[in-house]
């Protein structure tokens with residue numbers, strides 16, 4: 001099964017994580033810091049220390065990864081999983 005590796009780069013412009021294929025990543029080497037994301041957006045690579053961002057949904061589906069449609073509820077979901085149900 002052929003499976004291209006995918007890198008997730010945080011775009012300095014829109015702050016979202018975009019998927020960049022191996023080929024696109026290699027093609028951008030020696031360039032000016034731009035990468036073509038799977039959603040056709042131009043990603044300007046930001047600092048590697050940038051905080052985790054929400055993923056671009058178009059890139060996620062293009063990369064075959066599940067889309068986290070509700071990043072804002074991540075904490076709540078984890079919390080509710082950690083706290084046992086009082087009514088059980």
Ligand SMILES: [Zn+2]
Nearest residue numbers: 018039056059
């Ligand atoms: Zn994207």
